Amino acid sequence: MKKNDYYEYSMTTDILHGTGSLRELPLLMTECRIKKPLVVTDRGIVGAGLLTPLLDNLPAEADPVVFDEVPPDSDRLLVNKIARLYRDGSCDGIIALGGGSVLDTAKGVNLVASLKADDIIDYAGAGTIAEELNPLIAVPTTSGTGSEVTLVAVIADHEIKRKMLFTSNFLQPRAALLDSRFTLTLPPHITAACAMDALCHACEAVYGLARNPFSEAAAVEAVSLIVKHLPAVLREPEKESGRLALAQAATLAGAAFSNSMVGMAHSIGHSLGSVCKVPHAAAMAVLLPHAMQYNMEKADEYIARLLEPLTGYSATAGTNVRSRALGAVTAVREFNADLRELTGGRHATRLGEILNREGECLIHRDRFREVAETTLGDGSIIYNNCELDFDEILQVLEQAW
Amino acid sequence: MKISHIIGNIYLEILLFVVGRALAAASRVSSDVREEVKRLPEGMVLLLQVLPSGPSMAIKKENGLLHYLGRNSGDRQPTVLMNVKNREAALLLLTFRESTALATAHDRILVRGNIPDLMTVIRILNLVEVLLLPRFIAKMAVKRYPRKKIRGRVRVYSRVLLGIG
Numbered sequence: 394m395k396k397n398d399y400y401e402y403s404m405t406t407d408i409l410h411g412t413g414s415l416r417e418l419p420l421l422m423t424e425c426r427i428k429k430p431l432v433v434t435d436r437g438i439v440g441a442g443l444l445t446p447l448l449d450n451l452p453a454e455a456d457p458v459v460f461d462e463v464p465p466d467s468d469r470l471l472v473n474k475i476a477r478l479y480r481d482g483s484c485d486g487i488i489a490l491g492g493g494s495v496l497d498t499a500k501g502v503n504l505v506a507s508l509k510a511d512d513i514i515d516y517a518g519a520g521t522i523a524e525e526l527n528p529l530i531a532v533p534t535t536s537g538t539g540s541e542v543t544l545v546a547v548i549a550d551h552e553i554k555r556k557m558l559f560t561s562n563f564l565q566p567r568a569a570l571l572d573s574r575f576t577l578t579l580p581p582h583i584t585a586a587c588a589m590d591a592l593c594h595a596c597e598a599v600y601g602l603a604r605n606p607f608s609e610a611a612a613v614e615a616v617s618l619i620v621k622h623l624p625a626v627l628r629e630p631e632k633e634s635g636r637l638a639l640a641q642a643a644t645l646a647g648a649a650f651s652n653s654m655v656g657m658a659h660s661i662g663h664s665l666g667s668v669c670k671v672p673h674a675a676a677m678a679v680l681l682p683h684a685m686q687y688n689m690e691k692a693d694e695y696i697a698r699l700l701e702p703l704t705g706y707s708a709t710a711g712t713n714v715r716s717r718a719l720g721a722v723t724a725v726r727e728f729n730a731d732l733r734e735l736t737g738g739r740h741a742t743r744l745g746e747i748l749n750r751e752g753e754c755l756i757h758r759d760r761f762r763e764v765a766e767t768t769l770g771d772g773s774i775i776y777n778n779c780e781l782d783f784d785e786i787l788q789v790l791e792q793a794w
Numbered sequence: 795m796k797i798s799h800i801i802g803n804i805y806l807e808i809l810l811f812v813v814g815r816a817l818a819a820a821s822r823v824s825s826d827v828r829e830e831v832k833r834l835p836e837g838m839v840l841l842l843q844v845l846p847s848g849p850s851m852a853i854k855k856e857n858g859l860l861h862y863l864g865r866n867s868g869d870r871q872p873t874v875l876m877n878v879k880n881r882e883a884a885l886l887l888l889t890f891r892e893s894t895a896l897a898t899a900h901d902r903i904l905v906r907g908n909i910p911d912l913m914t915v916i917r918i919l920n921l922v923e924v925l926l927l928p929r930f931i932a933k934m935a936v937k938r939y940p941r942k943k944i945r946g947r948v949r950v951y952s953r954v955l956l957g958i959g
Contacts, residue, residue, distance in 0.1 A: 399900050399901065399902065400900060400901060401901040517907070517908060517909060518905055518906050518907050518908070518909055518912070519904060519905050519906065520877075520904040520905065520906055521906050555910065557909065558909050601899070602895060602896060602899035603899035603900070603901075654899070769833075769910075769913060769914075769917075770833075770909065770910025770911075770913050770914065771909070771910075771913070772909040772912070772913065774913060775894075775895045775898055775899070775913065775916060776895075776898075776899055778937075779937065779938070780936075780937040780938035
Protein backbone atom coordinates (compact mmCIF):
# COMPACT_ATOMS: atom_id res chain seq x y z
CA MET A 394 0.00 0.00 0.00
CA LYS A 395 1.40 3.37 -1.01
CA LYS A 396 1.38 6.32 1.29
CA ASN A 397 -1.18 9.06 0.45
CA ASP A 398 -3.04 7.31 -2.38
CA TYR A 399 -5.96 5.86 -0.48
CA TYR A 400 -9.26 7.56 0.27
CA GLU A 401 -12.92 6.65 0.52
CA TYR A 402 -15.85 8.60 -0.86
CA SER A 403 -19.50 7.89 -0.16
CA MET A 404 -22.54 9.80 -1.33
CA THR A 405 -25.76 7.78 -1.23
CA THR A 406 -28.36 10.53 -0.88
CA ASP A 407 -30.79 11.11 -3.75
CA ILE A 408 -31.01 14.82 -4.53
CA LEU A 409 -34.24 16.37 -5.75
CA HIS A 410 -33.36 19.91 -6.72
CA GLY A 411 -35.49 22.69 -8.13
CA THR A 412 -38.27 25.15 -7.48
CA GLY A 413 -41.38 23.13 -6.71
CA SER A 414 -39.49 19.91 -6.00
CA LEU A 415 -41.69 19.50 -2.92
CA ARG A 416 -44.30 18.09 -5.31
CA GLU A 417 -42.16 14.97 -5.55
CA LEU A 418 -42.56 14.21 -1.84
CA PRO A 419 -45.41 11.64 -2.09
CA LEU A 420 -43.58 9.60 -4.72
CA LEU A 421 -40.37 9.90 -2.74
CA MET A 422 -42.12 8.59 0.36
CA THR A 423 -43.43 5.64 -1.60
CA GLU A 424 -39.93 4.87 -2.87
CA CYS A 425 -38.58 5.15 0.67
CA ARG A 426 -41.49 3.04 1.99
CA ILE A 427 -42.54 5.70 4.47
CA LYS A 428 -46.20 5.39 5.36
CA LYS A 429 -46.25 7.09 8.75
CA PRO A 430 -43.58 9.77 8.99
CA LEU A 431 -42.29 11.62 12.00
CA VAL A 432 -41.91 15.24 10.87
CA VAL A 433 -39.14 16.99 12.81
CA THR A 434 -38.90 20.78 12.68
CA ASP A 435 -38.70 23.89 14.87
CA ARG A 436 -40.93 26.77 15.96
CA GLY A 437 -39.21 29.21 13.62
CA ILE A 438 -40.12 27.09 10.62
CA VAL A 439 -43.72 26.85 11.81
CA GLY A 440 -43.80 30.62 12.40
CA ALA A 441 -42.47 31.28 8.90
CA GLY A 442 -45.32 29.20 7.48
CA LEU A 443 -43.00 26.58 5.98
CA LEU A 444 -44.44 23.51 7.70
CA THR A 445 -47.87 23.92 6.15
CA PRO A 446 -46.80 23.43 2.51
CA LEU A 447 -44.85 20.34 3.51
CA LEU A 448 -47.82 18.84 5.37
CA ASP A 449 -50.09 19.78 2.45
CA ASN A 450 -47.87 17.77 0.13
CA LEU A 451 -47.97 14.58 2.20
CA PRO A 452 -50.19 11.77 0.90
CA ALA A 453 -53.68 11.95 2.40
CA GLU A 454 -53.23 8.66 4.26
CA ALA A 455 -49.86 9.63 5.79
CA ASP A 456 -51.10 10.64 9.29
CA PRO A 457 -47.79 12.18 10.39
CA VAL A 458 -46.53 12.65 13.93
CA VAL A 459 -45.13 16.19 14.16
CA PHE A 460 -42.43 17.37 16.57
CA ASP A 461 -41.92 21.10 16.04
CA GLU A 462 -39.90 22.16 19.05
CA VAL A 463 -36.28 21.47 18.16
CA PRO A 464 -34.25 24.31 19.74
CA PRO A 465 -31.19 25.89 18.07
CA ASP A 466 -28.93 24.01 20.50
CA SER A 467 -30.62 20.62 20.49
CA ASP A 468 -28.93 17.93 22.57
CA ARG A 469 -28.77 14.22 23.22
CA LEU A 470 -31.55 14.17 25.83
CA LEU A 471 -33.95 15.73 23.33
CA VAL A 472 -32.84 13.25 20.67
CA ASN A 473 -33.65 10.36 23.01
CA LYS A 474 -37.01 11.94 23.84
CA ILE A 475 -38.04 12.41 20.20
CA ALA A 476 -36.97 8.83 19.45
CA ARG A 477 -39.50 7.64 22.05
CA LEU A 478 -42.13 9.72 20.24
CA TYR A 479 -41.16 7.94 17.01
CA ARG A 480 -41.54 4.52 18.61
CA ASP A 481 -44.78 5.39 20.45
CA GLY A 482 -46.25 6.74 17.21
CA SER A 483 -45.25 3.60 15.27
CA CYS A 484 -43.49 5.76 12.68
CA ASP A 485 -41.53 4.18 9.86
CA GLY A 486 -39.44 7.10 8.63
CA ILE A 487 -38.53 10.73 9.26
CA ILE A 488 -38.96 13.94 7.31
CA ALA A 489 -36.68 16.65 8.70
CA LEU A 490 -37.54 20.24 7.78
CA GLY A 491 -35.11 22.86 9.02
CA GLY A 492 -31.53 23.97 9.45
CA GLY A 493 -28.54 22.18 10.88
CA SER A 494 -29.92 21.63 14.36
CA VAL A 495 -33.14 20.09 13.04
CA LEU A 496 -31.39 17.89 10.46
CA ASP A 497 -28.75 16.63 12.89
CA THR A 498 -31.38 16.05 15.58
CA ALA A 499 -33.42 14.05 13.07
CA LYS A 500 -30.36 11.96 12.17
CA GLY A 501 -29.81 11.25 15.84
CA VAL A 502 -33.46 10.34 16.34
CA ASN A 503 -33.28 8.02 13.35
CA LEU A 504 -30.20 6.35 14.81
CA VAL A 505 -31.78 5.78 18.24
CA ALA A 506 -35.17 4.73 16.84
CA SER A 507 -33.83 2.43 14.12
CA LEU A 508 -31.38 0.64 16.39
CA LYS A 509 -33.84 0.58 19.31
CA ALA A 510 -31.16 2.17 21.46
CA ASP A 511 -31.69 3.77 24.86
CA ASP A 512 -29.20 6.60 24.54
CA ILE A 513 -27.53 8.08 21.48
CA ILE A 514 -24.28 8.52 23.44
CA ASP A 515 -23.64 4.79 23.00
CA TYR A 516 -23.05 5.48 19.29
CA ALA A 517 -20.70 8.47 19.56
CA GLY A 518 -17.68 8.43 17.30
CA ALA A 519 -17.06 6.78 13.97
CA GLY A 520 -17.96 3.36 12.70
CA THR A 521 -20.32 2.57 15.54
CA ILE A 522 -23.37 1.89 13.37
CA ALA A 523 -23.38 -1.54 11.79
CA GLU A 524 -26.71 -1.62 9.99
CA GLU A 525 -28.91 0.44 7.72
CA LEU A 526 -31.20 2.93 9.42
CA ASN A 527 -34.81 3.76 8.64
CA PRO A 528 -35.41 6.21 5.77
CA LEU A 529 -34.87 9.90 6.41
CA ILE A 530 -35.84 12.64 3.97
CA ALA A 531 -34.06 15.95 4.59
CA VAL A 532 -35.59 19.25 3.54
CA PRO A 533 -33.04 21.97 4.35
CA THR A 534 -34.20 25.52 4.99
CA THR A 535 -30.93 27.38 5.52
CA SER A 536 -28.45 26.66 2.67
CA GLY A 537 -25.50 26.19 4.93
CA THR A 538 -25.17 23.05 6.99
CA GLY A 539 -25.06 20.53 4.14
CA SER A 540 -26.32 17.98 6.66
CA GLU A 541 -28.91 16.87 4.08
CA VAL A 542 -26.19 14.81 2.39
CA THR A 543 -23.52 14.27 5.03
CA LEU A 544 -22.59 11.16 6.94
CA VAL A 545 -22.06 13.30 10.02
CA ALA A 546 -24.32 14.39 12.85
CA VAL A 547 -23.15 16.86 15.48
CA ILE A 548 -25.22 16.65 18.64
CA ALA A 549 -24.53 18.54 21.84
CA ASP A 550 -24.30 17.03 25.29
CA HIS A 551 -25.12 19.92 27.57
CA GLU A 552 -24.16 17.93 30.67
CA ILE A 553 -20.51 17.86 29.60
CA LYS A 554 -20.69 21.06 27.49
CA ARG A 555 -19.40 19.36 24.40
CA LYS A 556 -20.60 18.66 20.88
CA MET A 557 -20.44 14.99 20.06
CA LEU A 558 -19.57 13.82 16.58
CA PHE A 559 -21.31 10.83 15.00
CA THR A 560 -20.03 9.59 11.66
CA SER A 561 -21.26 6.66 9.62
CA ASN A 562 -22.25 6.10 6.01
CA PHE A 563 -25.61 4.96 7.39
CA LEU A 564 -26.29 8.49 8.69
CA GLN A 565 -26.63 9.85 5.16
CA PRO A 566 -30.27 10.76 4.53
CA ARG A 567 -32.05 8.64 1.91
CA ALA A 568 -33.03 11.79 -0.01
CA ALA A 569 -32.58 15.57 0.10
CA LEU A 570 -35.23 17.84 -1.27
CA LEU A 571 -33.91 21.28 -2.27
CA ASP A 572 -36.77 23.66 -2.98
CA SER A 573 -36.11 27.39 -3.08
CA ARG A 574 -39.45 28.14 -1.40
CA PHE A 575 -37.98 26.96 1.91
CA THR A 576 -35.12 29.47 1.95
CA LEU A 577 -36.88 32.53 0.50
CA THR A 578 -37.87 33.89 3.92
CA LEU A 579 -34.43 33.51 5.52
CA PRO A 580 -33.30 36.97 6.81
CA PRO A 581 -30.25 38.42 5.00
CA HIS A 582 -27.77 38.19 7.92
CA ILE A 583 -28.68 34.53 8.52
CA THR A 584 -28.50 33.82 4.79
CA ALA A 585 -24.99 35.31 4.78
CA ALA A 586 -23.78 33.41 7.83
CA CYS A 587 -25.19 30.10 6.56
CA ALA A 588 -23.57 30.57 3.16
CA MET A 589 -20.27 31.29 4.92
CA ASP A 590 -20.72 28.05 6.85
CA ALA A 591 -21.02 26.28 3.49
CA LEU A 592 -17.99 28.21 2.20
CA CYS A 593 -16.07 27.04 5.25
CA HIS A 594 -17.09 23.42 4.58
CA ALA A 595 -15.90 23.77 1.00
CA CYS A 596 -12.58 25.45 1.83
CA GLU A 597 -11.65 23.05 4.63
CA ALA A 598 -12.56 20.16 2.33
CA VAL A 599 -10.07 21.42 -0.24
CA TYR A 600 -7.04 21.92 2.02
CA GLY A 601 -7.73 19.51 4.90
CA LEU A 602 -5.75 16.41 5.69
CA ALA A 603 -8.44 14.10 4.25
CA ARG A 604 -8.84 16.00 0.98
CA ASN A 605 -9.65 13.93 -2.10
CA PRO A 606 -10.38 14.72 -5.75
CA PHE A 607 -14.14 14.10 -5.56
CA SER A 608 -14.54 16.39 -2.56
CA GLU A 609 -12.38 19.05 -4.19
CA ALA A 610 -14.45 19.07 -7.38
CA ALA A 611 -17.67 19.56 -5.43
CA ALA A 612 -16.08 22.09 -3.07
CA VAL A 613 -14.63 24.29 -5.80
CA GLU A 614 -18.02 24.46 -7.53
CA ALA A 615 -19.66 25.32 -4.21
CA VAL A 616 -17.23 28.21 -3.63
CA SER A 617 -17.93 29.61 -7.12
CA LEU A 618 -21.69 29.43 -6.60
CA ILE A 619 -21.55 31.15 -3.20
CA VAL A 620 -19.29 33.97 -4.36
CA LYS A 621 -21.44 34.55 -7.42
CA HIS A 622 -24.91 34.31 -5.87
CA LEU A 623 -24.71 35.34 -2.22
CA PRO A 624 -24.26 39.09 -2.74
CA ALA A 625 -27.05 39.06 -5.34
CA VAL A 626 -29.41 37.25 -2.98
CA LEU A 627 -28.64 39.73 -0.19
CA ARG A 628 -29.52 42.58 -2.54
CA GLU A 629 -32.61 40.79 -3.81
CA PRO A 630 -33.70 38.21 -1.16
CA GLU A 631 -36.65 36.89 -3.11
CA LYS A 632 -34.61 35.92 -6.14
CA GLU A 633 -35.51 32.24 -6.48
CA SER A 634 -32.67 31.28 -8.83
CA GLY A 635 -30.10 32.74 -6.45
CA ARG A 636 -31.65 31.00 -3.45
CA LEU A 637 -31.62 27.72 -5.33
CA ALA A 638 -27.97 28.22 -6.32
CA LEU A 639 -27.07 28.76 -2.65
CA ALA A 640 -28.99 25.62 -1.66
CA GLN A 641 -27.10 23.71 -4.32
CA ALA A 642 -23.78 25.16 -3.12
CA ALA A 643 -24.50 24.14 0.47
CA THR A 644 -25.32 20.60 -0.65
CA LEU A 645 -22.18 20.38 -2.80
CA ALA A 646 -20.09 21.62 0.11
CA GLY A 647 -21.84 19.10 2.35
CA ALA A 648 -20.98 16.25 -0.01
CA ALA A 649 -17.40 17.52 -0.08
CA PHE A 650 -16.76 17.79 3.66
CA SER A 651 -18.76 14.67 4.43
CA ASN A 652 -15.90 12.79 2.80
CA SER A 653 -12.93 14.97 3.65
CA MET A 654 -14.09 16.20 7.02
CA VAL A 655 -13.31 19.68 8.31
CA GLY A 656 -10.51 21.28 10.26
CA MET A 657 -9.69 23.82 12.93
CA ALA A 658 -12.35 26.41 12.02
CA HIS A 659 -14.91 23.79 12.94
CA SER A 660 -12.97 22.47 15.95
CA ILE A 661 -12.92 25.97 17.48
CA GLY A 662 -16.41 26.80 16.19
CA HIS A 663 -17.95 23.69 17.77
CA SER A 664 -16.33 24.64 21.06
CA LEU A 665 -17.53 28.25 20.87
CA GLY A 666 -20.97 26.79 20.26
CA SER A 667 -20.94 24.46 23.23
CA VAL A 668 -19.18 26.81 25.69
CA CYS A 669 -20.59 30.22 24.67
CA LYS A 670 -23.71 29.20 22.69
CA VAL A 671 -22.40 30.96 19.60
CA PRO A 672 -24.42 30.19 16.44
CA HIS A 673 -22.28 27.82 14.41
CA ALA A 674 -22.57 29.64 11.09
CA ALA A 675 -21.57 33.00 12.58
CA ALA A 676 -18.48 31.46 14.14
CA MET A 677 -17.52 29.83 10.84
CA ALA A 678 -17.68 33.13 8.94
CA VAL A 679 -15.29 34.71 11.42
CA LEU A 680 -12.90 31.79 11.84
CA LEU A 681 -12.48 30.69 8.21
CA PRO A 682 -9.84 33.26 7.14
CA HIS A 683 -7.90 32.65 10.37
CA ALA A 684 -7.96 28.90 9.82
CA MET A 685 -6.82 29.31 6.21
CA GLN A 686 -3.95 31.56 7.25
CA TYR A 687 -2.91 29.19 10.04
CA ASN A 688 -2.79 26.27 7.60
CA MET A 689 -0.77 28.10 4.96
CA GLU A 690 2.43 26.71 6.47
CA LYS A 691 1.61 23.20 5.26
CA ALA A 692 -1.29 23.54 2.85
CA ASP A 693 -0.55 26.68 0.81
CA GLU A 694 -0.64 24.66 -2.43
CA TYR A 695 -4.24 23.60 -1.75
CA ILE A 696 -5.39 26.92 -0.30
CA ALA A 697 -4.05 28.55 -3.47
CA ARG A 698 -6.48 26.44 -5.51
CA LEU A 699 -9.33 28.35 -3.86
CA LEU A 700 -8.27 31.68 -5.34
CA GLU A 701 -9.84 31.07 -8.75
CA PRO A 702 -13.32 30.12 -7.51
CA LEU A 703 -13.10 33.01 -5.02
CA THR A 704 -11.93 35.76 -7.37
CA GLY A 705 -12.27 34.47 -10.91
CA TYR A 706 -9.84 33.44 -13.63
CA SER A 707 -8.45 36.86 -14.50
CA ALA A 708 -7.56 37.85 -10.95
CA THR A 709 -5.96 34.46 -10.37
CA ALA A 710 -3.96 34.58 -13.58
CA GLY A 711 -2.68 37.99 -12.53
CA THR A 712 -1.49 36.71 -9.15
CA ASN A 713 1.94 35.25 -8.66
CA VAL A 714 1.68 31.50 -7.91
CA ARG A 715 3.41 31.95 -4.55
CA SER A 716 0.95 34.67 -3.52
CA ARG A 717 -2.21 32.77 -4.39
CA ALA A 718 -2.78 31.15 -0.99
CA LEU A 719 -2.52 34.50 0.77
CA GLY A 720 -4.68 35.94 -2.00
CA ALA A 721 -7.38 33.38 -1.16
CA VAL A 722 -7.25 34.33 2.53
CA THR A 723 -7.54 38.00 1.63
CA ALA A 724 -10.44 37.26 -0.73
CA VAL A 725 -12.38 35.57 2.10
CA ARG A 726 -11.70 38.52 4.43
CA GLU A 727 -12.90 40.98 1.77
CA PHE A 728 -15.96 38.83 1.06
CA ASN A 729 -16.81 38.89 4.78
CA ALA A 730 -16.42 42.69 4.80
CA ASP A 731 -18.73 42.99 1.78
CA LEU A 732 -21.32 40.81 3.51
CA ARG A 733 -21.18 43.02 6.60
CA GLU A 734 -21.97 46.02 4.45
CA LEU A 735 -24.74 44.21 2.55
CA THR A 736 -26.41 43.10 5.80
CA GLY A 737 -26.35 46.54 7.36
CA GLY A 738 -23.62 45.56 9.82
CA ARG A 739 -25.30 42.39 11.09
CA HIS A 740 -22.83 39.94 9.55
CA ALA A 741 -19.99 39.38 12.02
CA THR A 742 -16.42 39.55 10.80
CA ARG A 743 -14.85 39.32 14.29
CA LEU A 744 -15.81 37.18 17.28
CA GLY A 745 -16.53 40.35 19.25
CA GLU A 746 -19.22 41.27 16.72
CA ILE A 747 -21.31 38.12 17.28
CA LEU A 748 -24.28 39.32 19.28
CA ASN A 749 -27.34 37.74 20.88
CA ARG A 750 -30.90 38.87 20.25
CA GLU A 751 -30.52 41.60 22.88
CA GLY A 752 -27.49 42.99 21.06
CA GLU A 753 -25.01 41.81 23.69
CA CYS A 754 -21.74 40.15 22.84
CA LEU A 755 -22.11 36.38 23.10
CA ILE A 756 -18.46 35.63 23.68
CA HIS A 757 -16.47 36.66 26.73
CA ARG A 758 -12.72 36.51 26.46
CA ASP A 759 -12.38 35.07 29.94
CA ARG A 760 -13.90 31.86 28.55
CA PHE A 761 -11.25 31.44 25.85
CA ARG A 762 -9.27 28.93 27.96
CA GLU A 763 -12.38 26.79 28.35
CA VAL A 764 -12.99 27.04 24.61
CA ALA A 765 -9.38 26.04 23.89
CA GLU A 766 -9.55 23.05 26.23
CA THR A 767 -12.80 21.88 24.59
CA THR A 768 -11.27 22.37 21.14
CA LEU A 769 -8.48 19.91 21.96
CA GLY A 770 -11.13 17.20 22.34
CA ASP A 771 -13.03 18.00 19.15
CA GLY A 772 -12.87 15.22 16.59
CA SER A 773 -12.30 17.52 13.63
CA ILE A 774 -8.96 18.81 14.96
CA ILE A 775 -7.25 15.65 13.75
CA TYR A 776 -8.12 16.55 10.14
CA ASN A 777 -6.45 19.94 10.39
CA ASN A 778 -3.26 20.10 8.37
CA CYS A 779 -1.17 21.91 10.94
CA GLU A 780 -0.80 20.86 14.57
CA LEU A 781 -2.71 23.05 16.97
CA ASP A 782 -2.00 23.12 20.70
CA PHE A 783 -3.72 24.88 23.59
CA ASP A 784 -1.69 28.09 23.35
CA GLU A 785 -2.09 28.27 19.58
CA ILE A 786 -5.87 27.92 19.88
CA LEU A 787 -5.82 30.84 22.34
CA GLN A 788 -3.77 32.88 19.87
CA VAL A 789 -6.25 32.19 17.05
CA LEU A 790 -9.16 33.16 19.31
CA GLU A 791 -7.40 36.42 20.24
CA GLN A 792 -6.67 37.17 16.58
CA ALA A 793 -10.29 36.48 15.66
CA TRP A 794 -11.53 38.64 18.53
CA MET B 795 0.96 -17.59 4.48
CA LYS B 796 3.79 -15.74 2.71
CA ILE B 797 7.04 -15.34 4.59
CA SER B 798 6.75 -11.54 4.24
CA HIS B 799 3.36 -11.69 5.96
CA ILE B 800 4.79 -13.72 8.81
CA ILE B 801 7.65 -11.27 9.26
CA GLY B 802 5.20 -8.37 9.06
CA ASN B 803 3.00 -9.89 11.75
CA ILE B 804 5.97 -10.53 14.04
CA TYR B 805 7.10 -6.92 13.54
CA LEU B 806 3.61 -5.62 14.40
CA GLU B 807 3.42 -7.85 17.49
CA ILE B 808 6.74 -6.53 18.74
CA LEU B 809 5.92 -2.89 17.93
CA LEU B 810 2.54 -3.00 19.64
CA PHE B 811 4.16 -4.62 22.68
CA VAL B 812 6.82 -1.88 22.78
CA VAL B 813 4.28 0.91 22.26
CA GLY B 814 2.02 -0.52 24.98
CA ARG B 815 4.83 -0.70 27.50
CA ALA B 816 6.15 2.70 26.43
CA LEU B 817 2.74 4.30 27.00
CA ALA B 818 2.71 2.94 30.52
CA ALA B 819 6.31 4.01 31.15
CA ALA B 820 5.85 7.49 29.67
CA SER B 821 2.86 8.18 31.92
CA ARG B 822 5.26 7.73 34.86
CA VAL B 823 8.35 9.59 33.68
CA SER B 824 7.20 12.31 31.26
CA SER B 825 5.44 15.37 32.64
CA ASP B 826 4.08 16.16 29.15
CA VAL B 827 2.48 12.72 28.89
CA ARG B 828 1.15 12.98 32.46
CA GLU B 829 -0.53 16.29 31.59
CA GLU B 830 -2.34 14.59 28.73
CA VAL B 831 -3.20 11.49 30.79
CA LYS B 832 -4.93 13.80 33.29
CA ARG B 833 -7.51 14.53 30.56
CA LEU B 834 -8.52 10.84 30.35
CA PRO B 835 -11.17 9.47 32.69
CA GLU B 836 -10.21 6.87 35.29
CA GLY B 837 -10.96 3.42 33.99
CA MET B 838 -10.43 4.34 30.33
CA VAL B 839 -9.46 1.24 28.36
CA LEU B 840 -7.85 1.58 24.92
CA LEU B 841 -7.72 -1.37 22.55
CA LEU B 842 -5.59 -0.88 19.43
CA GLN B 843 -5.93 -3.79 17.05
CA VAL B 844 -5.17 -4.74 13.48
CA LEU B 845 -8.11 -6.17 11.54
CA PRO B 846 -9.23 -8.74 10.68
CA SER B 847 -7.44 -10.84 13.28
CA GLY B 848 -4.02 -9.28 13.59
CA PRO B 849 -2.04 -8.31 16.66
CA SER B 850 -3.43 -5.96 19.26
CA MET B 851 -2.55 -4.17 22.47
CA ALA B 852 -4.57 -2.74 25.31
CA ILE B 853 -3.90 -0.15 28.00
CA LYS B 854 -6.00 1.24 30.82
CA LYS B 855 -5.87 4.29 33.03
CA GLU B 856 -5.84 3.54 36.74
CA ASN B 857 -4.78 5.76 39.63
CA GLY B 858 -3.78 8.50 37.21
CA LEU B 859 -1.35 6.30 35.26
CA LEU B 860 -1.48 4.16 32.15
CA HIS B 861 -1.06 0.40 32.54
CA TYR B 862 -0.22 -2.03 29.77
CA LEU B 863 -2.76 -4.85 29.80
CA GLY B 864 -1.20 -7.05 27.14
CA ARG B 865 -2.61 -8.22 23.82
CA ASN B 866 -6.20 -7.61 24.80
CA SER B 867 -8.26 -5.96 27.48
CA GLY B 868 -9.45 -9.22 29.03
CA ASP B 869 -12.84 -8.86 30.63
CA ARG B 870 -12.63 -5.06 30.55
CA GLN B 871 -14.79 -3.49 27.86
CA PRO B 872 -12.67 -1.07 25.76
CA THR B 873 -13.92 2.51 26.03
CA VAL B 874 -11.75 3.66 23.13
CA LEU B 875 -11.27 1.31 20.21
CA MET B 876 -8.82 1.92 17.36
CA ASN B 877 -9.11 -0.67 14.61
CA VAL B 878 -6.47 -0.47 11.89
CA LYS B 879 -8.29 -1.81 8.84
CA ASN B 880 -5.62 -4.18 7.56
CA ARG B 881 -2.03 -5.33 8.00
CA GLU B 882 -0.63 -3.06 5.26
CA ALA B 883 -2.19 0.00 6.87
CA ALA B 884 -0.79 -1.09 10.25
CA LEU B 885 2.67 -1.44 8.74
CA LEU B 886 2.47 2.09 7.33
CA LEU B 887 1.44 3.38 10.74
CA LEU B 888 3.85 1.33 12.83
CA THR B 889 6.83 1.81 10.58
CA PHE B 890 6.10 5.48 11.24
CA ARG B 891 5.81 6.37 7.56
CA GLU B 892 2.38 7.80 8.21
CA SER B 893 1.17 9.74 11.25
CA THR B 894 -1.87 8.62 13.24
CA ALA B 895 -3.67 11.76 12.04
CA LEU B 896 -2.91 11.03 8.40
CA ALA B 897 -3.85 7.36 8.79
CA THR B 898 -7.20 8.45 10.23
CA ALA B 899 -7.66 11.03 7.46
CA HIS B 900 -6.91 8.34 4.89
CA ASP B 901 -9.62 6.10 6.32
CA ARG B 902 -7.16 3.47 7.47
CA ILE B 903 -8.33 3.49 11.09
CA LEU B 904 -11.83 2.88 12.41
CA VAL B 905 -12.39 4.49 15.76
CA ARG B 906 -15.06 3.98 18.33
CA GLY B 907 -15.70 5.60 21.66
CA ASN B 908 -15.57 9.00 23.28
CA ILE B 909 -13.99 11.36 20.73
CA PRO B 910 -12.27 13.70 23.26
CA ASP B 911 -10.61 10.66 24.85
CA LEU B 912 -9.54 9.47 21.42
CA MET B 913 -8.00 12.87 20.63
CA THR B 914 -6.08 12.71 23.91
CA VAL B 915 -4.90 9.16 23.17
CA ILE B 916 -3.60 10.31 19.77
CA ARG B 917 -1.67 13.18 21.38
CA ILE B 918 -0.18 10.73 23.90
CA LEU B 919 0.78 8.32 21.10
CA ASN B 920 2.49 11.24 19.33
CA LEU B 921 4.47 12.13 22.45
CA VAL B 922 5.51 8.50 22.95
CA GLU B 923 6.63 8.27 19.33
CA VAL B 924 8.74 11.39 19.86
CA LEU B 925 10.21 9.79 22.98
CA LEU B 926 10.95 6.45 21.32
CA LEU B 927 12.13 7.42 17.87
CA PRO B 928 15.08 9.32 16.44
CA ARG B 929 14.07 12.82 15.38
CA PHE B 930 14.24 12.15 11.61
CA ILE B 931 11.78 9.24 11.92
CA ALA B 932 9.54 10.86 14.53
CA LYS B 933 9.09 13.86 12.22
CA MET B 934 7.22 11.57 9.80
CA ALA B 935 5.12 10.07 12.58
CA VAL B 936 3.69 13.33 13.94
CA LYS B 937 2.17 16.40 12.37
CA ARG B 938 4.78 18.62 13.98
CA TYR B 939 7.88 17.68 15.94
CA PRO B 940 7.57 19.40 19.35
CA ARG B 941 9.43 22.69 19.65
CA LYS B 942 10.32 22.05 23.28
CA LYS B 943 12.36 19.05 24.37
CA ILE B 944 10.30 16.11 25.56
CA ARG B 945 12.27 14.62 28.46
CA GLY B 946 12.43 11.06 29.71
CA ARG B 947 13.64 9.08 26.67
CA VAL B 948 16.27 7.03 28.52
CA ARG B 949 13.97 6.23 31.43
CA VAL B 950 11.14 5.19 29.05
CA TYR B 951 13.52 2.89 27.16
CA SER B 952 14.82 1.39 30.42
CA ARG B 953 11.33 0.73 31.70
CA VAL B 954 10.22 -0.81 28.37
CA LEU B 955 13.25 -3.14 28.32
CA LEU B 956 13.02 -4.06 31.99
CA GLY B 957 9.25 -4.34 31.93
CA ILE B 958 8.73 -1.86 34.74
CA GLY B 959 5.27 -0.30 34.77
